[in-house]
Amino acid sequence: MKQLQIYLFLFLMIPLAVFAExxxxxxxxxxxxxxxxxxxxxxxxxxxxxxxxxxxxxxxxxxxxxxxxxxxxxxxxxxxxxxxxxxxxxxxxxxxxxxxxxxxxxxxxxxxxxxxxxxxxxxEKPSYDLRFLNHWDNLDGTIERGYAGHSLWKWEDLPNKISPRYGEYARANASIGINATVLNNVNASPNMLRKDYLQKVKVLADIFRPYGIKVYLSVNFSSPKVLGGLENSDPLNKDVQKWWKDKASEIYKIIPDFGGFLVKANSEGQPGPQDYGRTHADGANMMADVLKPYGGMVMWRAFVYSPSKEDRAKQAYLEFTPLDGQFRENVIIQIKNGPVDFQPREAFNPLFGAMKKTPQMVEFQITQEYLGFSNHLVFLAPLFKETLDSDTYADGKGSTIAKLTDRSLRPEKMTAIAGVANIGEDTNWTGHHFAQANWYAFGRLAWNHNLSSDQIADEWLKMTFTDDQKFVNPVKKIMLTSRETAVDYMMPLGLHHIFANGHHYGPEPWGNYKGGRPDWSPVYYHQADRVGLGFDRTKTGSNAVSQYFSPLNEIYGNIKTTPENLILWFHHVPWDYQMKNGKTMWNELCFKYDSGVKEVRNYQNTWDSIKPYIDAERFSAVQGKLKIQQEDAVWWKDACLQYFQTFSKRPIPAEIEKPVHKLEDLKKIKLNMGHHN
Known part of the structure; x- marks a missing residue:
């Protein structure tokens, strides 16, 4: 009898073990x-x-x-x-x-x-031919801007030991139509192209192939010099060209359907063709020529900026528009959604549509480098949609970024879209249960950019948790408002890049890295002084507005017609400037920060109310993350308002919650975010 009880107990335990949420x-x-x-x-x-x-x-x-x-x-x-x-x-x-x-x-x-x-x-016909995840994974297993543990790719174990998660990863991507993956960081190690690593890549390519996924690699521009021992990596040097040609031949012998290269060059200290007085086109074309016989392509990133007196937001446009029409047909320019760097909200990148003869693709960031890592619940479909639906007016009214990049308006040979992955080896893949929704949303929009954020959130909640409307409706409301809420408690009204240096987690609007790069300092971006706040990008300032097509250049150039959610992006706005709702800019700023904090508290109450509808494990995990998010929102509000108040010299309105922290104490916070990377 006792033995039977043990068997019965084990039998009953099996479903629990299998279905642990x-x-x-x-x-x-x-x-x-x-x-x-x-x-x-x-x-x-x-x-x-x-x-x-x-x-x-x-x-x-x-x-x-x-x-x-x-x-x-x-x-x-x-x-x-x-x-x-x-x-x-x-x-x-x-x-x-x-x-x-x-x-x-x-x-x-x-x-x-x-x-x-x-x-x-x-x-169903996909919006884009190639739908990419870009992994910023390093060969040592760390992930740059990764907040879900170490890399899925176990380079040490490959090619002999194969993790079951490789197949699970491929299945998850196929289920949402993602058909391409770049395995390694754009800050690439030349070692990625060594023969022993290519043999490891082959194993992944073989696992992914039946799921319709092609493998691509980020390459380091100086590989011929570093790996091949050549004198330099000048793209016009015949020996360098031969090195790349031989390398391409070697890769395609090992992986016959290899996709091609992603390149970050002459940006943030990475090597590139400009080191030899050559252009981006010279560098990209050399690589495109060696890949062409095999049907391979080059994605050349437009994220370039170097120490310069020029407004950082203008640099990609200035470097790339003169090269229009000079790139080979198997080169596509990969452009971040905004001109600075994956901020909670940016004006769209003016480079979209500005190159009439060169295919372009959007690069989004799924991993939340500037949105609270895997601690904050921020559903990114509304951010992705905001960019894709932005009208550039490049080919007249209705020239949205989606239509400029999906072949609707221009007969491109290839179309593509990329998202920087938020996937690591954490059991739940993304560190926060709701961060899975951003991987899902990117895949669904890459497949069909006409889907609404509402539909995507609805599908994801029903598939991931439950289809009970008492759960779906309130939680969907959290998701659909979460991006705007994060903007409110971090950087409302077009503020941007006022993060702590290096890790980009918390606020540091006072950051002024003397002796370092000015464009890595928050003070460079917010320009607070006794007059007002914001970066003047009009004709009287950096004139970044001139990079936008008419009528946007006039709309953004005039403080009265600039959308208020971007007013501090384009203008240095006086503290007493009257906003559309009658408040002064200073008071509006205070109310925005306060409303961001209040919204996160509402999320906490909503989440507590749905406890009966889902499993205890995920309920308490998300509850714990929302507590961190609420504390962080207060931290942002207190730091930014008290710091900006030292310039505005105006009182914080009485209706707004009093600061919990003193500015002097907040300035002392030095986070060691090593465990996040």
Missing amino acids: DGSKLWLRFPAKNGISTSKIITKSNSATINIAKKELSSHWFGSAVELRLDPSLKNLKDGYTIKSVKNTTVISSSMENGLLYGVYHILRLQQTKVDLSKLNIT
Whole structure:
């Protein structure tokens, strides 16, 4: 009897162990069929990709029979697909096997979110050909701007020991249509191109391939000199060109479908063609030429700025627009969404649309370098949408960044979009359970940039937690307002880059790194003085407004017509300037910081109220993070308002919560954020 009790106990424990809600399953919490009669799966094809599609259906699909049909006539959909209900069968058709797999994940998502599956008639064509995660992972396992533990890639163990998470990673990406990955940091080690590392990369490429994911590498421009022992890495040096040509040949022998290179050059001290008096085009074209025979491409980053008297926000535009039309056709310029650096809110990058003859792609940051790391709940779909939907007027009204980069307005040979990954080896992948939503949102928008933030949040919550509306509705409200809330308690009204130096976690508006780079100092960006606050980018200032197409240059150049959420980005605004709501700028600034703090407290109350609807593990993990976020919001408010008050000499309005911390004490805080990187 005792033995039977032990067996019974162990049997009962199994489901608990398997279904512990630690976040490791991400949004892929599909119900398992556990022996329930299997729906019929019909297909004439047989391959590793089709086998994954069949396995997903036989494990998780409860609906009608499914037919997977390869149909060459659907080539115009690229790796998109159609899903049609035909009698008692759901027919998924695509011209590509990856498309069939994406179609399978689509119907599993519909099943998971309880959509009616009886009359399906869906056509999906991706917004972008290449949908990238950029990993800033280093060969020693650390991740630059990574807040979820060490790298997934165990370079020490590869190629012999293979982590099960490589396959799980590929599956999660395929489920949202991500089809390309750059494995290593843009601040690249030349060693990435050594033969022993290429053999390790091959193992990952082989695992990812059936899921439709191609591998790319960040490369260090000085690799020929460092690895090859050449005299220099001058792109016009024949020996250097030969070195890259031989390296490309070696890579493609090992990984025949290798995607290409991502390059950060002549930025933040990284080597590049300018070291030899050459241009970005000279450097990019040399690499493009060696990759072309294999169908490879070069993504050349426009994130360039060097110590200069010029406004940092202008530098990418100044360096790249003169090179328009000089790049090879397999080069695409990768441009950060804003002109400074992944701030909570930036004006969009004026380089978008300014190069008429050069393909461009957007680079977003999924990892929250400037948004509270993995401690703050900040849903980024609204930030991504704000950029994609911005009208540049480059080709007239309606020239949104989405349309300029997705082939709608310009007949580009290739289109792409990238997000800097927030994934590490933490059990829940991203450090904060809600940070998973940003990986998900990036993938969904890369696939279809017309989706709304609301729809993406809705899908993700139902798949990741529960479809109970008593949970979904209030928590979705948190998600959809969270980005604006973070802007309010950190840097409202267009303030930017007033973070503590180095780690970018907390506030340091007083930061003035004497002897260092002025454009790494918060005082460079906020320009506070007794007159007012903000960076003058009008004609009387840096004239960054001139880089925008008309009518934006006039709109941004005039304080009265500049959107108030960017007013301190474009103008040095007097403390007593009257805002649209009648408040002075100083009072509005105070109310914004205060409202950010209050909103996070509302989030805490909302979250406490949904406790009955979800598992205890994730409930308490998120509750703990919200407590940190609330304390950080107060820290930001107290630091910024008391510091700016030393210039404004105006009282903080009586209705606003009094500071908890003294400015002198806040100035002494020196965080050691080593454990975060």
